[in-house]
Amino acid sequence: MPVSRFGFAGAALLALTAPQASAQAPPPDEFYKGKTLQMLIGFQAGTGYDTYARTLARHIGKHLPGNPTVVPSNMTGAGGLVAANHIYNVAPKDGTVIGIFNRSTILDPLFGAPEAKFDALKYLWIGSMGPEVSVCISWAKSPFKTWQDLFDQEFIAAATSFSADTGVYPTVFNTVLGTKMKVITGYRGGPEMSLAIEKGEAHGRCGWSWTAVKSTKPEWLTNKSIHVLMQAGLEKSPDLPDVPLVLDIAKTERQRMILTLAFAPQAIAWPFVGPPGLPAERQQMLRQAFDAALRDPELLAEAKKLSLDIDPMSGGEVEKIVAGLYQTPADVVAEVRGIMRPVQK
Secondary structure, eight states: OOGGGGOOTTOOOOOOOOOOOOTTOOOHHHHTTTOEEEEEESSOTTSHHHHHHHHHHHHHGGGSTTOOEEEEEEOOSGGGHHHHHHHHHTSOTTSSEEEEOOGGGGGTTTTTOTTOOSOTTTSEEEEESOOOOEEEEEETTSSOOSGGGGGTSOEEEEOSOSSSHHHHHHHHIIIIIOOOEEEEOOOOSHHHHHHHHHHTSSSEEEEEEHHHHHHHOHHHHHTTOEEEEEEESSSOOTTOTTSOBHHHHOOSHHHHHHHHHHHGGGGGOSEEEEOTTOOHHHHHHHHHHHHHHTTOHHHHHHHHHTTOOOOOEEHHHHHHHHHHHTTSOHHHHHHHHHHHSOOOO
């Protein structure tokens, strides 16, 4: 997938040097034999991240030499940050632990977030299962029918935390565009937020991956239970040609620059990583197995049944995008940081 399609104008796309393999490492074809590959998922069961990860987990093992057993497990907390820190700092650096966390978490070190105990440029980026847009949805019985309504009255948005997409995105919309969203945090994950919306505790939710809407709440679409108000990302979803993209709502070029950085992680929506320092041959094995799994007819057939959009990016492509984000001009980073990661008083 060409990186240029996402419009990173002027960004330096850097390739990182892979660590050298240890001389004592087992032969590549023997390392995974009889072993378990743990796949950490930084979110609650039933979320889009969980669905994507478990789909991959059912197929990637057969594409690794030695065919290890792949065991997915949920490590929730702080919008995926707990899992991100664990993979980087605690997980064994031998290729037996990989994982997925919130795509926006990759911006935390760029913004100087002290709770982010990792260097995004040093992960092994294994690949992404595709780009994405996130949407703002409202319950059909609420007063919010179109995106213009978000400027006229207070919209109660359900969120897991202020650092997760469900909390960050409404904050960005309020600050940059002038919407009137009140974020209510504390929900443990997607299922709880959905229940709150159905019960009328919240008008809706923002920062929700469109693919996750389709895969986890298809009945809401079939029954027209919700309105899709707008979409956030670098490109529109083909499914939503008439729903405005947030970049098109922006009124100035500066607003577009801010929104582009804020939503650039959508380009690598379902990112899988390994810890830094993996032996070079194991890095190659994991990346090759990921690429092969995403071409596997059985995985693709399963994804179709689950309404998962698959448009994979290689680990090298993801690595270049992440590196490009870290070349963003400092003044733009500072402004976006002030919006997305404000200093708590």
